[in-house]
Amino acid sequence: MLRIKKDMVHHHPPTDILTEHASGVLSVAQSACVAAHLSYCQRCRHTTERLEDIGGAQLERLDPVAVGESVLDRVLARLEDPEPLRYARSEASDTRLPGLLDRLINGDYADLVWKRVTQSLSISYLKTGDALHEFALYRIAEGGRIPEHTHGGSEMTLVLQGGFADESGEYHPGDFVIREGWDKHTPVALEGEECICLAVLDAPLRFTRLRHRWLNPLLKLRAG
Ligand SMILES: [Zn+2]
The missing domain is CATH 2.60.120.10 (Jelly Rolls)
Known part of the structure; x- marks a missing residue:
């Protein structure tokens, strides 16, 4: 379950970071941090969805050669990924990052080594x-x-x-x-x-x- 506190978020990722997140080119750790923000922020979720729509439409029009290989690989990897990192999901037994992210957002810091x-x-x-x-x-x-x-x-x-x-x-x-x-x-x-x-x-x-x-x-x- 996502914990959303409306109207309490005042500091957002810049648009270039949201664009990189939407197109799947941010690193795993940075993308996880942006995803965590999205779980609090409806405004940035909407922006990200719009950017994904624009990105998808552009990708369809592009000559495959014009898309850098690494970008294309990452986009393809994301399409094949059944659990995109973009939104944290609640799976108590899941120790992979999205599950961990969800725990952190929900204030579960048990088992962490400080x-x-x-x-x-x-x-x-x-x-x-x-x-x-x-x-x-x-x-x-x-x-x-x-x-x-x-x-x-x-x-x-x-x-x-x-x-x-x-x-x-x-x-x-x-x-x-x-x-x-x-x-x-x-x-x-x-x-x-x-x-x-x-x-x-x-x-x-x-x-x-x-x-x-x-x-x-x-x-x-x-x-x-
Ligand atoms: Zn935001």
């Missing part, structure tokens, strides 16, 4: 089979702070529980944030509830302050 990074931050690394992207849950104690950091790559974040604020705004369950490059930010969990976020990274976090930099070697990318 690695404590700082007093207020723990991380649980999850397996997706995506060789290029780390897919992890970040648990921040209420009012806790993730030390100032940069990425050197892209970071997709989806709030699952609680919320956080950073230099750019305040984020609640279902909100999607994407950051690229070397932007520095210092997320702080909102008071009242522990914050749990899904984060998909293609480069490891890098703490910038001297007193946290010694932790950086622990934060190597755990993709796969």
Whole structure:
């Protein structure tokens, strides 16, 4: 069962990310993060459906040679996939990603192994089979702070529980944030509830302050 909280989502994936998701060219881990947002957000579900319709119509008109082989392979793979990742489904016994995603969206964090990074931050690394992207849950104690950091790559974040604020705004369950490059930010969990976020990274976090930099070697990318 999808948990949909209407009118509570204020931060959405940009259209280019939805387009890549709709055409099946996002990586597994990134696509899972977008799919999780869609389970909260009717607006983006509708946009994605429209993009899929447009993509399907364009594909029919295209000369097969004009479609890049990798894109075509992925589209074909998706057509053959009986359980597209796009929507999380509820199957309690299913340990593959869509089942896992559904559990996470529904707040079931049982059995996860948490690695404590700082007093207020723990991380649980999850397996997706995506060789290029780390897919992890970040648990921040209420009012806790993730030390100032940069990425050197892209970071997709989806709030699952609680919320956080950073230099750019305040984020609640279902909100999607994407950051690229070397932007520095210092997320702080909102008071009242522990914050749990899904984060998909293609480069490891890098703490910038001297007193946290010694932790950086622990934060190597755990993709796969
Ligand atoms: Zn949305």
